Structures are given as C-alpha cells and as structure tokens.
Amino acid sequence: xxxxxxxxxxxxxxxxxxxxxxxxxxxxxxxxxxxxxxxxxxxxxxxxxxxxxxxxxxxxxxxxxxxxxxxxxxxxxxxxxxxxxxxxxxxxxxxxxxxxxxxxxxxxxxxxxxxxxxxxxxxxxxxxxxxxxxxxxxxxxxxxxxxxxxxxxxxxxxxxxxxxxxxxxxxxxxxxxxxxxxxxxxxxxxxxxxxxxxxxxxxxxxxxxxxxxxxxxxxxxxxxxxxxxxxxxxxxxxxxxxxxxxxxxxxxxxxxxxxxxxxxxxxxxxxxxxxxxxxxxxxxxxxxxxxxxxxxxxxxxxxxxxxxxxxxxxxxxxxxxxxxxxxxxxxxx
Amino acid sequence: xxxxxxxxxxxxxxxxxxxxxxxxxxxxxxxxxxxxxxxxxxxxxxxxxxxxxxxxxxxxxxxxxxxxxxxxxxxxxxxxxxxxxxxxxxxxxxxxxxxxxxxxxxxxxxxxxxxxxxxxxxxxxxxxxxxxxxxxxxxxxxxxxxxxxxxxxxxxxxxxxxxxxxxxxxxxxxxxxxxxxxxxxxxxxxxxxxxxxxxxxxxxxxxxxxxxxxxxxxxxxxxxxxxxxxxxxxxxxxxxxxxxxxxxxxxxxxxxxxxxxxxxxxxxxxxxxxxxxxxxxxxxxxxxxxxxxxxxxxxxxxxxxxxxxxxxxxxxxxxxxxxxxxxxxxxxxxxxxxxxxxxxxxxxxxxxxxxxxxxxxxxxxxxxxxxxxxxxxxx
Numbered sequence: 001x002x003x004x005x006x007x008x009x010x011x012x013x014x015x016x017x018x019x020x021x022x023x024x025x026x027x028x029x030x031x032x033x034x035x036x037x038x039x040x041x042x043x044x045x046x047x048x049x050x051x052x053x054x055x056x057x058x059x060x061x062x063x064x065x066x067x068x069x070x071x072x073x074x075x076x077x078x079x080x081x082x083x084x085x086x087x088x089x090x091x092x093x094x095x096x097x098x099x100x101x102x103x104x105x106x107x108x109x110x111x112x113x114x115x116x117x118x119x120x121x122x123x124x125x126x127x128x129x130x131x132x133x134x135x136x137x138x139x140x141x142x143x144x145x146x147x148x149x150x151x152x153x154x155x156x157x158x159x160x161x162x163x164x165x166x167x168x169x170x171x172x173x174x175x176x177x178x179x180x181x182x183x184x185x186x187x188x189x190x191x192x193x194x195x196x197x198x199x200x201x202x203x204x205x206x207x208x209x210x211x212x213x214x215x216x217x218x219x220x221x222x223x224x225x226x227x228x229x230x231x232x233x234x235x236x237x238x239x240x241x242x243x244x245x246x247x248x249x250x251x252x253x254x255x256x257x258x259x260x261x262x263x264x265x266x267x268x269x270x271x272x273x274x275x276x277x278x279x280x281x282x283x284x285x286x287x288x289x290x291x292x293x294x295x296x297x298x299x300x301x302x303x304x305x306x307x308x309x310x311x312x313x314x315x316x317x318x319x320x321x322x323x324x325x326x327x328x329x330x331x332x333x
Numbered sequence: 334x335x336x337x338x339x340x341x342x343x344x345x346x347x348x349x350x351x352x353x354x355x356x357x358x359x360x361x362x363x364x365x366x367x368x369x370x371x372x373x374x375x376x377x378x379x380x381x382x383x384x385x386x387x388x389x390x391x392x393x394x395x396x397x398x399x400x401x402x403x404x405x406x407x408x409x410x411x412x413x414x415x416x417x418x419x420x421x422x423x424x425x426x427x428x429x430x431x432x433x434x435x436x437x438x439x440x441x442x443x444x445x446x447x448x449x450x451x452x453x454x455x456x457x458x459x460x461x462x463x464x465x466x467x468x469x470x471x472x473x474x475x476x477x478x479x480x481x482x483x484x485x486x487x488x489x490x491x492x493x494x495x496x497x498x499x500x501x502x503x504x505x506x507x508x509x510x511x512x513x514x515x516x517x518x519x520x521x522x523x524x525x526x527x528x529x530x531x532x533x534x535x536x537x538x539x540x541x542x543x544x545x546x547x548x549x550x551x552x553x554x555x556x557x558x559x560x561x562x563x564x565x566x567x568x569x570x571x572x573x574x575x576x577x578x579x580x581x582x583x584x585x586x587x588x589x590x591x592x593x594x595x596x597x598x599x600x601x602x603x604x605x606x607x608x609x610x611x612x613x614x615x616x617x618x619x620x621x622x623x624x625x626x627x628x629x630x631x632x633x634x635x636x637x638x639x640x641x642x643x644x645x646x647x648x649x650x651x652x653x654x655x656x657x658x659x660x661x662x663x664x665x666x667x668x669x670x671x672x673x674x675x676x677x678x679x680x681x682x683x684x685x686x687x688x689x690x691x692x693x694x695x696x697x698x699x700x701x702x703x704x705x706x707x708x709x710x711x712x
Contacts, residue, residue: 013683081561081565
C-alpha cells in the first residue's frame, strides 16, 4: 500500500461520509416506514425533525463528493511517478482493477447527491412533504453506492504497489487498447465532432424551448443526461487532442495539468454542473402532479434549466474556442 | 441584493455577534483547531519543500550511475570500465566520479567530499557549503583542517563558499581537487567511487542500463528515475506515517468539538428557544450553527497555514523536521524555502475540515430542532 497525506485525506473523508450517509440511510428507512403526515403524534414530529438532519448530511455529502472527485484524480496524477509506465492519472487508475470503478462511482454519487438535494429543496417548499417517498427511495440507492465507493477506494489504494507495471495514457487511449476506448479513439473526427455539436445543439435548443414555452422538461432532462457521456466521449475523441495539439494524444486527464492551464477543471465542472441541473430539471417534471408543488416545481425548474443551459453553453464555447484557435486541424484543411 | 443573500448576510451577522458574546468557548475551539491544522500543514509543507529541493538536485544528476558491488556492498570501481561502457551504442559519455564522506568530530557532522569532474579547483584549495562554514565557523580565506586516513592533518584553504541555491544538497559539501581527495582518503589510483553515464536519448535510459548490467555483472546501475521515485516514495511515506500519528490528535479534537457542540449552556438553549419563538425556522438555526462552524474552520485553516509557514520559515520545521529529513544529528542544519501549492491546500482542507464539520453536524441539528416551548418550560 502507498501511504501519503492525500490518500489519508481521501480515505478519512470517505469513511466519515459512509458513517454519516449510513446514519441518514437508517433515519430514512425509519421515516419511510413510519411517516404519516396526518398524524400529530410525538413520533411524527420526531420524524419531521429528522428530515433536517438527513438533508444536512446530504448537503455535506455533495460538497465532499465534489472535492474528493477532483482530489482523487489529482492524487492519481501525482502517484504516476511511483508506478512504472504511468505518465498521468490514466496510468495510475489502470494500475489495478479498482481505479476506474472508483472514478465512475465518484462521478455517479456526485450526480445522485445533487439530484437528491434538488428534490429535497423542492420538497421543503411544500407544506405536506409530498416527495418523501421518492426522496427516501433515492437515498436507499445512494447510501449503498457511497459505501461501495469507500470500499473500492480503500481496495484501490491498498492494492497499489510501488513500481508496479502499468500503462501510460498514450497506450491506453490508443486505437489498439480496450474495446470501448479503442472505439472512442478511432471514431472519425468529423463524425465525433458532428455528434458532439448535434447533441449539444439539441440540449441547448430544448433548454431554451423549455425556458421560453415551459414545455419539454422531460426531453431536456433526458438530453442533458445524454450530453454527459457524449461530452466525456468527445473529450477523449477530439477535444483533448485539440488542447494537446497532438492528434494521437487522447488522454482526458492530462488537460487538468498545469501545462494546459488547468483547463480540464472548468471543462469538467461545467459538464458535471450542467448534468446535475439538467437531469434534475427533467426529474422534477414527474413531480408536477402534486397539488402543493404547483408553484414550486416550475420556479425551481426554470432556475435549473437556466443554470444547465448556461453551463453547457460555457462548455461548448470553451471547446469551440480551442477548436477555432488550436494549431491542430483534425477535420478539413 | 437578492433576498437569499440578504437573509444569509443577516444570519451571518447575528452569528458573528453571538460568537463574540461567547468568546471564551469559541476561542478554545479555535486555538485547538488552529494547532491541529498547523501540525498537518507543517508536515505537508515540509514534505513539499523537501520534494522541491530533491527535484532541484536531481535535475543535474546523471541519467545512470554505475556502482561496483562486492558481496552486496558498494565498492570502488576500476577506471578501465569507462572505455567498455563508452563503447555501448547510445552512450554519450562516461565520467568517473570521486566522492566520499568525512566525519568531522569537532562539528559532529558528516561532510560530503566531492571532486568536480572538470577539475576547476586548485590543489590545496576547497570550496565549502554554507552548512560546513556554519558548523566550523569558517569564512573565505580561512583554513579547513581535516585528519587524513594516514593519520596526518591536511590543511585546505577556503577559496569560496558555495552559493545556496539548494541548501539541502550543498549544505554539507566540500569541493576539493582530485589529488587532495586521493591523499586525504589514501584512495587507490586508477579507481573511482562510481561512474556517471549520460545517454543521448532519454527514452533509451532503461535499455542502456540493462546493457551495462549485462556487460558488467559485478555492477549495479541506478537510473535517475529510480532515484526520483525512491525519494518521492520515501518523503510520501514519511509524511503519511506522520499524518497517521497525528490523526489521533485530529480525532481527539473532533471528539472535543463534538462534546462542546453537544453540551449547550442554558443561555444558548434559551437563545435558540427565543429565536424559534420569534419566527426563526429550524433551517435558519441550522444555517446559523453551520456558519459558526464555517467561521471557526476558516479562521483556523488560515491561522494553521500561517503558523506552519512560520514554523518552517523561521524555525526550519524544528519540531519534527528530523524525522522527515532523515539524517538527523549528523547533518549540518539547513533552511528550506516553503513551497505552497493549491494541491497541498486541498489535501489539508480535506484532511482537517470534514472531520470537524462531521463532529458538529449531529449536535447542531439537535440544538436546532429543539422545541421552543420545551426550552422555555425549563426556565
């Protein structure tokens, strides 16, 4: 096992989070079982108070998840000197079977925590807690995932061996590598480019239509959810090479390094933030029926859609800027 | 200003005033948290500075060092090997290096004696690192006397002090001419301490090292990448162990903060009761409690970082530098330039702030969800 303060910080924070979310999970189970809004019993009052605890814990979970996602990538990046063959985070993550699953879980948990908090926010706007059912159902999904993330992260760091042989991002994000990455990397640039712009245009258009006409929130949510993987695939397929100005270098982690002005951070933040806001906007569409939420849902949806459109637009602008001014040309002359 | 921000501003305003009213209690938590953060910040800062120094040093290191081994121990290498290695394809140059350690009883420190590869220093002269100068109270023009392996005393005139670009490496250095070196240590002629190999293409370092090991089975090759990785592993591991040791301090502090947040005074309970009675919601009180935590965390974080910086800059990390540096007593003391980077700050934040927030989370919720009438009835 490799031991250093950043690994310690990651393990400690995920341990804390697991304990707290575990507590929230148990409270949530109690709430879901015993909830009776019409009752004025001591138990019901107690449960209503407990909802504040659960939402406070989830607030903290969201912040810690976001920080630990970036700290995890950064730590993996700084570990590459300790592993033979690794040149950035890609190699460190591939050093054993747990690296990439942890990363995927970190992203998924961040998204789920964000969606949970949006639902919670809407729920607290109504007098009769209409979303208590779906909210605690979602919590039952999130809690095991956070536990799984903590366990896999521990396994990942425990089974890292100094000087272990791994691959560098140059060979990992290469057409001869694993089935998924090789498909992504060997996508024809013109096709990847048009897929990216078509998807982003659809998201932005549906968002603007929703903002103007208050219709199609579900479509917007689904498109936002689709834009997230499309964005990541595009980052690997052509956006990163444009930043490196090297058509063969597809690594999605190196763009976070100082040599490229840490441009990866705003890109990923815009993509993740847009994803959370857009998906939540779509999720809220299914809660419109509740009587007590008649005014709250549209107001929150409007704000979410505006945030999602702004972040996705920022992402597209950042990418387009680089495409226009990079000295690399992968499409046309 | 939007109503949301105005609301938060008012709550923050109230929080700060309430905290000032309970100065004693908050000051205690603040001081302890600052100290805990200062310890972790010192460890991180110290390690970062050591890595920085090691990086500076190793930038100039040869790509491959060839050492002769006898029964698993490092031995002197014959100069005849130079030509054999130089004939390998890909090798740009091979230079025999002369260096060694000299224990100086009067300074109670070990000096590193080095002969520059290009000559460049006259016989009977020496250039010394600032650490050597400090420990023996020597200046330019003075004489450095060393006892040779033949029992005689060797006097060297100090030509200059080595400018301190990187004190970690130059601090204990004594640069002498080849002849002085050989006579001081009774060093056999035709032998060198080791060989420094430079390689034309940096990508071929591994291959060339492998070929040398094959050609000269009684030697071992150490590449620069190996050294960098080892240093990093060493510093990382040491700071990790230190972090683990001080984790107990962190946990004790979290328990203390938990206890403090749980044991509300009668006055605090009354205050919460009155606030609720005049229309504050549970969420507002929770926000107030967390603002309190955030204020304490922020001030302690900044204070801890500043303390750590002072510790390193003015006291050379004297509290636990010996453990992190490793050479302890036999090393001339040296100063490190503190290097602060955002990555370290993020690690420090993740290491110290979430435990504190987690500790006050449940007590804060308990305090915020008290019923006003229960509290009032207690009076």
